[in-house]
Amino acid sequence: MWSRGLPTLCRTIPCRQFSVAAQSGAGPAEIDDFLHSIAAAPTQKLVKNRTVLETSTEFFKWLEQNPIKSIDQFITAAQMAITVKSTEQNKAFSKIDDIAKKVLPKFYENFGPKETVDALRFVLQLNSKGKVSTDIQNLFLEKKISQSDLQTVPFDTLVMIIRYSKSSIDQNVIESIATSLISRIEKELANPADLLAILAGDGYEKSKWFHNEAFLKKAERLVAVMGMAEKCALLKHMAVNKQRNRQLLGAIINAISSSSQVLTVSQIVSVTGSCSALTYYPPKIARKISNDLEKNSNVLAQWDDVLSIADSFIRMRMGDQKSWNLLVRWAIENVKQAHPARLSKFVSGLARIGEPSGKPLAKALKPFLVKEKASTPNNWLNIVFSLAYFQELEAVHADSVLNKSFVDQIMNSTMEIHDRLRKAMTLLMISSAAKVDMQGKYEGPTVNKETFARFGINFDAKTIRNARQLKYSSNHSECDRYFLKSLFKLAPQDTHCQLPNVEDCGAFVDAYVMPDPNSNLLVNTSQWGSKKPRPLFFYGWLQTKQNTETSGEINTVGQEQLGLRLMRSAGFDPVVVFKTELDYCSTEIDQVNLLRDKIHKKN
Known part of the structure; x- marks a missing residue:
């Protein structure tokens, strides 16, 4: 499945050694170490019926019986070393690297383009920073291997050179290999394994692949034939390299969301982490994650997994109540197994997102809290804030x-x-x-x-501007274009509306008005006296949870929920306005009427 060389080996090597996707119960290795399977498959066909050596002892014995006396024999030995099981592979690699140092230099003068490139493919995998690797790279440059020469090299050999290239590789060499590879991608990149192998290398700047039209088109086509582990791996590559190509990203998310295959816990961790890093989480992927998380509830077993999912949910502003209830319920059931640091991080996250069901966890956390054991003052401040949120x-x-x-x-x-x-x-x-x-x-x-x-x-005008930027992330267009525009038609800014402020309780208020209890009008600010006006709070897309089926203040994040509670405790009667409510209005007049009704408590 993973490489052109694999069919030759399938009769003697169990498929589990190559197909991580087949391991339904695999842990993080299912994605992060996924490419070991590709590394284990040779890029050139082995001699038919050759015995495969699984242990380093067997490999050493084979070397004694088959001394390396030519470049072809070195490549054969390297292929044999790659098939040794992963736990003993380092020993085999070290041995073949030592032999290469002694034997290969004798053949350098006879190396042609093909031998040079073939040798480079294996020495990079064996020891990319070793002397032999440096020698072969120098030979590559000295022999002035051209693009024409590279056209005769098997495509998968070029793929594996990219796969095992490190930052230490000569950039002229890697640029030449990458140029040849790019010219052949359209016709020869035929399987997901090669695609992921290309992205695994560190020697060539990965962002360049995502800016190459041929690579992107082929990647998008291959998504349709990828297994779930491969889709997750490709999505993770995009997240790690901060690549947000909408077309490819959409293809991956659509493929994952529409799949009937249930994501494993480790895949949920990976997908949520990638989506949050890319700030791309359409409702369909949120539903997929929510449904599959529920199906995995009986196998959810690690606090680290729960924390990773929760952290991603927070960054995604995930509001799906079913998912949060499941995570909180699991945490309550396993609270005794939690290290205080993990529990405090989880509770702080629940307070940050505004998930009130975490109150029992906050109560359970209190006996373990010691300020001196907090990793940083910021963490301690977050912990104490979470206690304030949960009362x-x-x-x-x-x-x-x-x-x-x-x-x-x-x-x-x-x-x-x-x-x-x-x-x-x-x-x-x-x-x-x-x-x-x-x-x-x-x-x-x-x-x-x-x-x-x-x-x-x-807390002067400058501070208020900064507080407004904190709330709206320097993009207050939703507040200005929808909320304030309608509000100022109802309450002129210079006579009937007070500007934003940070209250004594720390809550940021967008505006203040005072309704006349005896009419449908507003009171002029000059006549407010000592009476408390009604503070107005506006929440746009960036200030609310997403992918939620609930409505109301519970959809705001924790700091806003606490601010509203403290404002009410101080005797204020807040008016809460959501952009989604204004979106339902068909005309600007309807938006003004909506605000009027809210201010005068008519809805």
Whole structure:
């Protein structure tokens, strides 16, 4: 399946040695070490009926009986070494490399283009940084091997040179090999194994493959005949190399999503990690992951897998309640097996995404929390924030982050103004939550807006701009074009609407208005007096969870949920507006009416 040389070996070597995709229960090796199977298959046909040697001892004995006296015999010996089982392959490689150092130099002057390229293919796999490898590369350059010469070399030999090339390889050599390979891709790249082998090499810049039209077209065609492990491997290559070619990416995602084959746990870990890294997670892949995760619930066994999936879900802003319920339920059932560091990371992630079902885990975590054991001050701040989110905050935890020493440490850990502001707003929320959730019994240190003036955060117009950038990731077009445009028609900016602000509890408010309780009108800002206006919170696509069947505030992330709760505790009555609600309106007048009804509590 994996190589042209494989049919010759199938009678004597078990298929499991070559087909990782066939190992339905395989772990991470199913994807990451997937190419060992390709490496094990020779690129040139072995002599018919040759015995395959599986142990290094058998290989050493064979070498004694078959001394290397020519380049052809070296290649045969190298092929035999490759078939030795992986646990003993290093011994075989070391032996053949030692022999190569002594024997091959005698034949250098007789090397033609074919012998040079054939030898290069194997010495790169045996020891890419060794002296023989350097010698062969120099021969390649000295003999001025041309593109015409390379056209006579088997395609899979060129593939394997790319596969085993390292960054140390001479760039003139690898560029020449890659140029020849590219010219032949359209006609000769015929199987997924060769495609993945090409992407596995480190000597040639991988992004160049994804910018080559012939490679992309052939890759897209091969997706249709790939096994699930191969699709996952190709997707992972794109993620690792930050390549977002929409056509190829779409083909892979469509193939995975439409497959009736259930993803294994390790494949779910890989796919979610790749999708989150590429910020590409259409609803169909979310449904596939959710369904297959449920089918794997009885074999989900490792905290590391659960953490990896959860971390990817958070970066994807995955809102699928079924998936989160499954992960949280598994974590609750296995909480006693969790190392405190893993449990704290999981709980912090649940608070960040805004998954309230994690409250029992936060409660279980508290007895194990020791500030000094936290890996970094940032991690400790995240842990304490998660306790505030789940309303499990105790005085000792609040005190640990609100004391002057820690505040100075965490604020001085960065000079980036947005990061500093984020930390300041988090500390304000924790301080407010300590006072609210402990019902006035908290007597430890607190922070307020004035606390952060010495760090350059004065909560003036500049700070508000930065806070707005934090919420909208420097892209506030949704807020401006949909929300504020409609709001200002209802509440003129200079007379009836107050501009954005960061509240004392750390919540960022998009705007304020005050409805007249006796009419369908709004009160002029000059007449507000001491009455509390209604704060307005707008949430666009980037501020909400995705792929969710629920609606309402639960679709916002954890920091926004906590901010809304603290605002209500302070006596405010927030108005929450989602872009999806405005999208349902057919006209701008309907959008204005929607806001009016929300402000006056008519819906």
